Amino acid sequence: MDLATLLFWIIAIILVGSSLLVVGLRNIVHSALALVVVFAMAAGIYLLLDAEFIAIVQILIYAGAVTILILFALMLTRTSNVRTNSNPINKLWWIGAIISTLVGVAIIFAVTIGPHSTAHVGGGAAYGPQSAACPLPPNNVAYIGQLLYSPTCYSYVLPFEIASLVLLVAIIGAIVIGRED
Amino acid sequence: MKMGLSLNHFLILGAFLFCIGLYGAIAKHNAIAVLMGIEIMLNAVNITFVGFAFYNTVKPWSTYLTGQIFAIFIITVAAAEAAVALAMIISIYRKRSTVDVGEINMMKW
Numbered sequence: 001m002d003l004a005t006l007l008f009w010i011i012a013i014i015l016v017g018s019s020l021l022v023v024g025l026r027n028i029v030h031s032a033l034a035l036v037v038v039f040a041m042a043a044g045i046y047l048l049l050d051a052e053f054i055a056i057v058q059i060l061i062y063a064g065a066v067t068i069l070i071l072f073a074l075m076l077t078r079t080s081n082v083r084t085n086s087n088p089i090n091k092l093w094w095i096g097a098i099i100s101t102l103v104g105v106a107i108i109f110a111v112t113i114g115p116h117s118t119a120h121v122g123g124g125a126a127y128g129p130q131s132a133a134c135p136l137p138p139n140n141v142a143y144i145g146q147l148l149y150s151p152t153c154y155s156y157v158l159p160f161e162i163a164s165l166v167l168l169v170a171i172i173g174a175i176v177i178g179r180e181d
Numbered sequence: 182m183k184m185g186l187s188l189n190h191f192l193i194l195g196a197f198l199f200c201i202g203l204y205g206a207i208a209k210h211n212a213i214a215v216l217m218g219i220e221i222m223l224n225a226v227n228i229t230f231v232g233f234a235f236y237n238t239v240k241p242w243s244t245y246l247t248g249q250i251f252a253i254f255i256i257t258v259a260a261a262e263a264a265v266a267l268a269m270i271i272s273i274y275r276k277r278s279t280v281d282v283g284e285i286n287m288m289k290w
Binding site: 001002004005008012015016019020022023028031032035038039042045046048049050051053054057058061062065066069070072073074076077079087088089090092093095096097099100101103104107108111112118140143144147148156159163166167169170171173174175177178180 | 191194199204210213217234246250275
């Protein structure tokens with residue numbers, strides 16, 4: 001067993017365990033803190049997959065911003081019994097368990113033994129041919145930068161601009177919805 | 182490259198996380214806990230996308246990292262969604278003094 005496989009299993013076990021803690025703990029502040037572990041371990045998975053930029057973005061945005069946002073929302077919506085039972089499950093939790101188990105079994109069936117299974121795809125990324133107009137960037141971050149911003153090569157400039165518009169609308173919407181009347 | 186690992190490892194990890202998040206989103210009373218379940222589901226989808234980008238065997242130029250670009254856009258939309266959803270939850274809490282999704286029934290008839 002090589003190092004990458006060992007790291008994968010360690011990270012995967014912590015990831016699944018802490019996400020079970022997120023849905024299982026009785027104190028919702030503890031759930032939010034377990035969510036930090038989930039996000040950090042997902043960043044470890046991205047590092048294993050040679051996606052350094054996404055790993056850093058995951059740490060910055062999820063483990064930094066989204067978790068702080070959730071903790072602030074918990075602070076502003078204080079319930080009476082935070083310690084004992086602030087994260088209850090509803091009466092139909094067993095239907096939720098059945099539905100999510102069925103979805104999980106369906107996905108695992110589809111990727112392992114289904115007719116379109118992905119059990120035998122090739123191993124690992126290798127950077128391919130390059131043209132003179134668009135030379136291959138030296139690393140992952142530069143490559144993603146070229147794919148997001150480049151005006152001459154094949155890139156995702158227009159979706160990127162639309163994403164910035166979405167963020168602007170979300171900021172204005174959050175201010176308008178959240179302010180006191 | 183990575184000898185012991187295959188795409189299926191990452192897809193099945195994503196499937197496990199997705200159904201844990203789905204259970205959290207269905208079976209919780211607190212609206213913020215529902216939001217946490219949705220965040221876990223989005224992370225599972227991101228892991229799947231980045232795995233597909235790494236194990237991509239159809240390799241025309243410029244499509245290697247399409248999965249990572251998708252993951253970046255999903256992170257963007259998830260951040261916007263978290264901000265708006267938490268603003269809505271705080272606004273509802275101010276008016277109704279509850280964040281229980283069973284008791285928030287203004288749109289039910």
